[in-house]
Amino acid sequence: MVASLRSRWLGQQMRDLRDDRGLTLRYVAVQVGFEYADVKAFEHGERVLHHAQVTALLDAYGVYEQRVRDRLLSLARDAFRLSRWEDDFYAPDLDVSMLDNLWLESIAERVSCYGATLVPDLLRVSGYVEAVVHRDFGPAVVEEQVRWWVRAIRDRQERFDGEPAGLRVVVTESVLHRPVGGNGDAARLQLAHLGKAADRGQMRVLPSRAAYVSGMDASFTVFGLPQPYPRTVASTSHVHDAAVHEGQAAQSYASVFDKLWAAALPASESAALITELM
Incomplete structure (x- = not known):
């Protein structure tokens, strides 16, 4: 075990x-x-x-x-057992680390996501989710499983609908240009959704001209947790699992995120850049 x-x-x-x-x-x-x-x-x-x-x-x-x-x-x-994620017939067999990641997200007071290559889950629209799932799992995935991922990610997003200050996201400018599949409407809707998140102050775009920051090469998430848990925990996700980082490693990820947030375009400029691409 x-x-x-x-x-x-x-x-x-x-x-x-x-x-x-x-x-x-x-x-x-x-x-x-x-x-x-x-x-x-x-x-x-x-x-x-x-x-x-x-x-x-x-x-x-x-x-x-x-x-x-x-x-x-x-x-x-x-x-x-995390019944919410483990008792659905169409739910994938999630790795223990992925379940820990979902649990951390559910109890966190603040979630800070950095997307180096793709839009983080918490700001994805349905069409974007479907395209990524098809790419990750290939032709073996069935539509019921795709719908599960869409529903699961939307459920995770709902807690931030009423508390936008609990979520901060930085995506690289290249993420805005990267096609993931699906139809043109999905890409347009995804950009529109990111623009709204920028207007709310939740999301910033890290421009291509930004100076290199050590640790910006891969996507990661930082969780700010309530007592009595450790104040900061971080995770790095892969296709089917995740690595959870505690202690000094988590603090390092938190420091990197703060630097990326400061280096990214302010909310109004991020929203304007996104609008230009639509």
């Missing part, structure tokens, strides 16, 4: 609760009737426990503050 970020973070928080109370793993295992090896593996993120089992541990640690219990039990449910 590949340990997910969700299970590792849950295990770490539960281990901290146990350590704060001076309890040993063996004592806890006996008290709640679990195998010692299972509790140890759980704290290392290598085993996922059911909701009822995590509840039993919280009771053993005397954690009764409702806000804390609700947060940890919610994380336990998410570590066990």
Whole structure:
């Protein structure tokens, strides 16, 4: 089993609760009737426990503050299974890292995306999504799966409809010119959508004349997370999986994004450039 970020973070928080109370793993295992090896593996993120089992541990640690219990039990449910993404018949078999990426996006207070080659998911229109899916998966993909991707990406975008300040996107100027397939209307609608995002202050275009910034070669996303999670986590996506970066690596990506945001055209100039291409 590949340990997910969700299970590792849950295990770490539960281990901290146990350590704060001076309890040993063996004592806890006996008290709640679990195998010692299972509790140890759980704290290392290598085993996922059911909701009822995590509840039993919280009771053993005397954690009764409702806000804390609700947060940890919610994380336990998410570590066990992300039903939103895993229970749809037409959903692809998403890699653990991709599921972690989706989860991070759902809890983040701010999401900052840099698109070096393509428009990031959170600003794609349906026609653009369809074209990219057909290119990524080839002739084997069925239309039900294409529709799943369109629906899934739109669902992810909805949370930012009412809170535009929670999303910042930088795309290179070359992204605006890059054909991905589909018909001409899809390209026009995608540009129009980017123009509206620029008008809202969500998106900027990094012009071709901009000086090189170390780290700008590939697309990435930076997540600003609420407490008690790490303040900054980043991810780099590939075709069918993603890599999650924590600690200093995440801070480096955040620094690169801030430099790219500053180097990009202001919102009004970005919108004007997009309008010229339509």
